[in-house]
Amino acid sequence: MNLNIITDQKNPKILAIETSCDETAISFLHDLKSISHHVHTQATMHAEFGGVFPNLAKREHAKNLIPVLSLVFKDIFDNEIWSADLSVNNTQQKNHSPNISENSSQNISAETQKNVTELLAREGNLGTDLLAYIGSIPNQIFIKIKEGIDAIAVTYGPGLEPALWVGISFAKALSVIFDKPLMPINHMEGHIASVLAIAGDQTSIQSETSSDTEAKATKTEEYIAEKSHIDFPAIALLISGGHTELVQINSWHDYKILGQTVDDAVGEAYDKTARLIGLPYPGGPAISALASKFREENNYNWPEKIPESNLKNRIFELPRPMLHSKDFNFSFSGLKTAVLYAVRDNLNKKNSENLSNSLTDNEKIALAGEFEDAVVEVLTQKTNKAIEEIGAQTLIIGGGVIANTYIRESFKKLTDKLGVKLLIPEISLATDNASMIGLVATLKIKDGQNGLVPNSKEFAELKADGNLGF
Ligand code: KG4
Ligand code: ZN
Numbered sequence: 001m002n003l004n005i006i007t008d009q010k011n012p013k014i015l016a017i018e019t020s021c022d023e024t025a026i027s028f029l030h031d032l033k034s035i036s037h038h039v040h041t042q043a044t045m046h047a048e049f050g051g052v053f054p055n056l057a058k059r060e061h062a063k064n065l066i067p068v069l070s071l072v073f074k075d076i077f078d079n080e081i082w083s084a085d086l087s088v089n090n091t092q093q094k095n096h097s098p099n100i101s102e103n104s105s106q107n108i109s110a111e112t113q114k115n116v117t118e119l120l121a122r123e124g125n126l127g128t129d130l131l132a133y134i135g136s137i138p139n140q141i142f143i144k145i146k147e148g149i150d151a152i153a154v155t156y157g158p159g160l161e162p163a164l165w166v167g168i169s170f171a172k173a174l175s176v177i178f179d180k181p182l183m184p185i186n187h188m189e190g191h192i193a194s195v196l197a198i199a200g201d202q203t204s205i206q207s208e209t210s211s212d213t214e215a216k217a218t219k220t221e222e223y224i225a226e227k228s229h230i231d232f233p234a235i236a237l238l239i240s241g242g243h244t245e246l247v248q249i250n251s252w253h254d255y256k257i258l259g260q261t262v263d264d265a266v267g268e269a270y271d272k273t274a275r276l277i278g279l280p281y282p283g284g285p286a287i288s289a290l291a292s293k294f295r296e297e298n299n300y301n302w303p304e305k306i307p308e309s310n311l312k313n314r315i316f317e318l319p320r321p322m323l324h325s326k327d328f329n330f331s332f333s334g335l336k337t338a339v340l341y342a343v344r345d346n347l348n349k350k351n352s353e354n355l356s357n358s359l360t361d362n363e364k365i366a367l368a369g370e371f372e373d374a375v376v377e378v379l380t381q382k383t384n385k386a387i388e389e390i391g392a393q394t395l396i397i398g399g400g401v402i403a404n405t406y407i408r409e410s411f412k413k414l415t416d417k418l419g420v421k422l423l424i425p426e427i428s429l430a431t432d433n434a435s436m437i438g439l440v441a442t443l444k445i446k447d448g449q450n451g452l453v454p455n456s457k458e459f460a461e462l463k464a465d466g467n468l469g470f
Contacts, residue, residue, distance in 0.1 A: 259328025294369025
């Protein structure tokens with residue numbers, strides 16, 4: 001194996017791909033900076049069914065990977081990292097004009113073409129389309145991409161296997177085309193690393209004078225240093241549609257699961273509760289909007305409870321599952337079932353037949369408010385216990401559910417009280433994306449790790465692992 005294959009280990013440039021669930025995401029990172037970040041979400045399509053169907057997700061990924069990749073490549077060309085010394089003119093750079101006489105198809109050998117076709121054989125036209133797209137890129141730009149990428153990162157688990165596979169095969173094909181090492185990344189480690197991201201803004205970088213750019217670069221370096229300086233041990237709370245986990249982190253890449261859900265994940269409970277109340281998928285944002293109305297109407301916020309004087313508005317009372325259990329595990333299916341019973345009781349009282357229609361707007365608000373109170377109480381209390389028991393100095397929270405403003409604010413209050421540093425991702429990086437995958441690859445490369453060499457045995461054997469753990 002060629003051990004020096006990653007050319008720049010200090011400031012690696014990573015093309016990262018994420019397709020573990022219903023987001024088709026590709027990013028390009030330079031060190032910890034996300035230079036290009038694109039996410040195509042299938043949420044509206046899955047909303048019809050109230051959840052994600054793996055084979056449908058896979059087909060959509062296959063359809064969207066090339067359009068998303070072309071957006072990322074366009075950002076790369078527009079960015080100062082490469083655009084400065086490109087000798088093709090701007091229009092050609094920006095349009096990737098397919099009519100230029102010298103296009104990159106000549107860079108792809110017959111053997112590579114065969115290899116790519118085989119790698120993507122199960123993904124419909126993706127192989128042919130990818131070769132056609134790459135072939136349409138002007139030669140000089142193709143060479144710049146090849147020179148500019150140090151490694152390709154891809155999520156290989158956990159997640160929906162058919163969805164993971166299409167991303168892995170696509171990433172393998174790109175590895176072969178550009179002859180770059182492939183870094184298989186754990187999606188959950190991505191959620192942890194998402195707190196280190198620095199949003200790139202290439203347009204503003206480009207329009208600045210060189211001294212501005214220099215000043216910004218210094219600031220960015222400081223920012224990177226500050227962000228990646230984490231006092232260990234840290235606790236990570238991972239809260240998404242598929243996971244609810246408390247993880248002890250002694251140093252980067254050294255993880256130990258302290259506890260996890262024994263049934264549904266917290267995001268899943270949001271989604272299922274939303275469905276029962278008659279709100280659209282994904283349920284998190286919809287429920288939290290109603291819950292925030294409830295708190296506003298009753299004038300309280302965590303750690304306060306609904307005031308005594310307003311108790312009559314607490315129409316529903318839900319359990320706080322496993323709040324006092326001795327371990328660090330969670331259970332959210334009981335909460336969801338309690339919501340189901342609450343809705344059913346309500347329906348019986350009204351003699352109505354349609355579960356979700358039986359609730360008035362006011363009742364929906366009260367139910368969402370009580371649901372979110374239960375979630376926040378359990379999450380904060382268990383995390384508090386873990387921080388104290390481990391003596392953690394830092395709390396990292398990752399996963400789609402931390403897009404929730406109220407949960408963010410509650411944890412800010414908790415960590416302020418405990419004197420612990422809180423790291424949470426920007427909202428755009430809380431839900432699934434590829435920048436977080438690229439960040440893990442960056443950390444691994446900085447730690448001296450290498451990727452899988454295209455066509456090596458390890459490369460050929462890389463598989464999707466739906467249940468991948470830490
Ligand atoms: O991490 P993610 O994008 O995908 C998985 O890996 O599961 O998380 C998606 C989950 C969904 O269950 C969604 O309802 C939840 O995150 N979510 C939220 C919010 N935004 C997304 N939950 C609560 N409040 C939100 N604002
Ligand atoms: Zn996720």
